[in-house]
Amino acid sequence: MLLPPGIDRLNEFMLGGVVVGCLAVGLFFIRFWRRTADRLFLVFAIAFWTLAANWLALAFIDKDEVRTWLYVVRLVAFVLILAGIIDKNRLRRDERTRPRESA
Amino acid sequence: MSQDELPPAVRRFLDEHIRSVAQLEVLLLLQANAGRCFSSAEVGRELRIETAGAEAQLIDLRNRGIVTSGDPDPSAYRYPPANAEVEAAVSVLAHVYAERRVTVISRIYSKPADPLRSFADAFRIRKDLGNG
Amino acid sequence: MAETVYILCALTSLTCALMLLRGYSRSGARLLLWSGFCFIFLFLNNILLLVDKVMLPDQDTLFGVHFVLWRGAVALIGVILLLVGLIWDGES
Numbered sequence: 001m002l003l004p005p006g007i008d009r010l011n012e013f014m015l016g017g018v019v020v021g022c023l024a025v026g027l028f029f030i031r032f033w034r035r036t037a038d039r040l041f042l043v044f045a046i047a048f049w050t051l052a053a054n055w056l057a058l059a060f061i062d063k064d065e066v067r068t069w070l071y072v073v074r075l076v077a078f079v080l081i082l083a084g085i086i087d088k089n090r091l092r093r094d095e096r097t098r099p100r101e102s103a
Numbered sequence: 104m105s106q107d108e109l110p111p112a113v114r115r116f117l118d119e120h121i122r123s124v125a126q127l128e129v130l131l132l133l134q135a136n137a138g139r140c141f142s143s144a145e146v147g148r149e150l151r152i153e154t155a156g157a158e159a160q161l162i163d164l165r166n167r168g169i170v171t172s173g174d175p176d177p178s179a180y181r182y183p184p185a186n187a188e189v190e191a192a193v194s195v196l197a198h199v200y201a202e203r204r205v206t207v208i209s210r211i212y213s214k215p216a217d218p219l220r221s222f223a224d225a226f227r228i229r230k231d232l233g234n235g
Numbered sequence: 236m237a238e239t240v241y242i243l244c245a246l247t248s249l250t251c252a253l254m255l256l257r258g259y260s261r262s263g264a265r266l267l268l269w270s271g272f273c274f275i276f277l278f279l280n281n282i283l284l285l286v287d288k289v290m291l292p293d294q295d296t297l298f299g300v301h302f303v304l305w306r307g308a309v310a311l312i313g314v315i316l317l318l319v320g321l322i323w324d325g326e327s
Contacts, residue, residue: 007301014307021314028321038223055310068237074281075240078247085226085250218266218324225258225267226251 015059022052043084050077109206113199116192117210120167124208125152129160131200133170133182134193140179169193238289245281248274269320276313280306 003011029045032038054073061067109117121127128150133141141149143158150157161180164170169189173179183190200207255271258264287294287302297305 003301003303007304011303011307014311018307018310018314021311021318025314025317025321028325032219032325036219036223040223040226071237071240074244078244081251082247088223088226089228217327218264221258221262221264222266222270224262225254
């Protein structure tokens with residue numbers, strides 16, 4: 001995809017910022033995961049690193065045929081987040097009510 | 104005895120300014136005697152605590168802008184400060200403390216919510232789940 | 236196919252944003268405010284992708300600014316907001 005050079009440069013600059021930002025965000029989430037042992041943070045870390053990969057690829061890949069497939073990477077990141085949320089809300093075995101307990 | 108029943112302004116005031124019951128009692132003593140100047144020795148006598156302790160509380164309250172220290176005598180403390188918002192919050196607090204002491208005290212000593220815990224909890228759809 | 240993906244991504248972002256902002260109104264933890272806004276911007280990023288690729292495929296610019304710049308700026312702002320929140324309000 002060909003952009004006018006001024007716009008292309010600005011775009012590359014912003015993408016660079018976003019990639020590094022996402023990497024840093026992921027690192028924070030890894031730290032929080034280690035501190036709290038809550039899987040949700042690990043999920044967010046991987047999701048943001050996946051988004052970083054997505055934008056990194058967008059910065060370097062010019063071939064349109066490949067670029068149009070990059071949405072799959074984006075999808076993976078957001079599906080991961082959804083999975084993390086669902087996982088957080090699933091009742092664990094020991095939390096299920098046990099109605100068959102006799103008096 | 105739910106802390107959520109405390110008025111939000113009171114909750115905020117407690118969370119932001121009040122670290123101990125001693126501090127609260129000092130504040131409410133000055134508030135009940137609004138306009139009168141107290142020295143830390145007088146406060147210590149009224150509340151039966153050490154002068155040094157009273158002094159520390161008074162200094163902290165003054166630094167937070169909740170009481171003023173006298174001019175020209177900086178060792179004389181009085182309530183109210185110039186801040187109307189603080190006055191309003193404290194007067195509600197005085198009421199609430201009179202009616203629900205234990206709730207207020209629990210609030211003072213409850214740990215501030217860990218932001219990470221709040222982040223994770225934000226994604227809970229139901230509130231009745233255990234530690235997920 | 237791509238449309239479905241963009242919509243899903245947008246909805247997920249929006250869901251996260253709403254959950255976090257609701258959590259902020261309940262707990263007052265500022266980290267949730269920052270991250271809530273981050274996901275609002277990610278939501279906008281995905282909506283812009285949708286608008287660009289699916290709704291207005293023949294158009295390159297929006298209000299005179301290239302789509303690419305809109306998307307990049309929005310994503311960058313979102314990530315920066317989250318980073319600020321994590322650094323500044325990530326621990327009590």
